[in-house]
Structures are given as structure tokens and as C-alpha cells.
Amino acid sequence: MSEVRLQIDGKEVRAEEGATILETARAAGIEIPTLCLHEALEPFGGCRLCVVEVEAGGWSRLVVSCVYTVAEGLVVRTRNKKIDRTRKMLLELLLAHAPDSPPLQELAAEYGADRDRFGQETSFCVHCGLCVRYCAEVKGLHAVGFIDRGIRKEISFLPEIAAKECRDCMECFPLCPTSYLQAAFVLVEAFTSR
């Protein structure tokens, strides 16, 4: 593994080749907000809150730092007007689905996001995939998965597996940044325990 050098917020840092910008920044003590990240899981790039601006070869653009790998000579900015505006918009969109989510409200206060900016469609699920990925990657149970797509995408427990496994596990419950998962599970359990 070779080492690459890059600059984050004006600070010269070194990182292993293949590392992500996010982990490199955190190792250097620079905080970047995340919602869908979990230490035991592969990065997902779902919530997009970790956007940063990268500059290389004279151009700059916004990338998702949890899945963007470092490169030699990269110049990264983790906080400026453009990034803040983007995060504020992302938060407002997420808040339309989960207006009372504590982690979202905390970030909303920091970025000045208005939770009533968009019409509320309280599905309580922000598609962070933490429950789905935890169940698949850590537990290997695949008791919960995504169904459908786009505006109709939602999480769904597989009754056959959920009925057997979930009662003794429920480890995904506290991962949820909203309260949706619990409600969804209780619902399916009600269906299957007839």
C-alpha cells in the first residue's frame, strides 16, 4: 500500500491509498456530518450529508466523502458556503420525511435548515439503509430489505425470516435515525403472529 498526500481544509495530510476522504479527515480531527455511516458497515453513500468539495487539476466539484477515495494532490474543503447550502437543502428534504428525528434536528440547527420548507410527507424512513445493511452485513440474516424504488421505496421485513429471528435480535432498532423502523417491525409482527 502506497501513501498519498492531500490537503484537507488547508491541512497537509497523508493517507493510505484506497482510503476515503471521510476517514482521512476524521483521522486528522476534521469533523464531517454523516447519517448513514456505521463503523461496522460498508460505506453506503445514501444520505449525502458528508458532501465535500474537491479540487484537482483546476476544477472543483462536490463529492460524497464517505465513498470518494483519496488521490495524490487532492485539495479538499469540508466546509464553505456551497457545501453548507447543499447540506441545508439535503437536511430540508430529509426532514420532510422525518421532521422529529433527533439527529436531523441537531444538524438542522447547525445548518439553519427549515423543517417546514417542503410539504411534509412523513414516511419516517430516510432510506439510510442502516437496518437493511446491518441485518445483511453484520447479522447475515437479511430479515429486512428495500422494496420498490423512487418515491415508493420503503423498507420491508420478510415475514418468514422476521417471525423467526427478529424477536431475539432487534439490534437494528437503535440504529434508526428516525423512529420508522420500530413501527414497521411492529406492524409486520402483528401481521405474522396471527
Added chain:
Amino acid sequence: MNTTIADLAGVDRIIAEHGGRADALIQVLLDVQAEISWLPADALARIAERLDVPPALVQHITTFYKAFSLVPKGRHRVHVCMGTACHVRGALRILDTVEELTGLAPGETDPDLKFSLETVNCLGCCALGPVIEIDGKTHGNVSLARTEDVLKSYE
């Protein structure tokens, strides 16, 4: 053509044709659907087991792609074009007529499994509008009376 799989031999044959590999999942699903026109739950369970793919993933994929159907389909697939050219030439009235004659709303199949009705956004033959397509055969410049004749010609 059966709409249920009496035994799963057909599914097993298709899985074998693709070497039983997990990365052939979508192709297997498409082939099974091509034979029996939809994807019954027991077929999905078999595919998940044989390809060693979590049922949750099979569920994700079959609900993600519009090409897959988890409900039985009729013997005849009726597609009414709602594209711009067809729209200005009265596609809405054609659709109304088809809905009335079949008793179906778009996305539905009748209990006798005769017709499944879908709307499509463009069939790519705008000069023929308004167009309806049944089982891949295109009927162009259809009037309300001809729509009725065309539908009645299917058993």
C-alpha cells in the same frame, strides 16, 4: 401456458441453464417470467434458495424493475399509448373505451386472465396514433369503433 407452476422443474431447468450462478439472478427471473408470464412466490423462493441469494434481495429486485410482475397476467397484454402524439389524437378516449370494454383500470388483470391493461408513454410510431398494442401487435389509427372490434377479436 400455466399461470402457476405445478412443480418447480421448469424453474430448476432455467436455473441450470444459467449455471446456478447468483449473478444470473435477473436473467433467471426474466426467463421464468417469459414462460409463465409472472413470478409466483414459490418460484421466487426456489430461485433464492438455488442461487444462494437472500430472499430480501430477490424481493428488492423484483419490486424495483417494472418488467417483473408479482401478480398473474392475462393471456393478452393490452398497451394503450398515452404519448404526446397519441394524446392529442384522443388517446384518453381510447383508454376510456378500453377500460369500459374490459372493465379494467391500467395495471389490472381480469379474473378470467383474459386481458391485462397497461398504459405506455410512447410506442415509437407516433404517425400511427392513436395506437394500441396487443400482444406485440400494433393497431394504429384506431377509432373508438375499431378499438371495440380489435378487442373483440381476442379470445
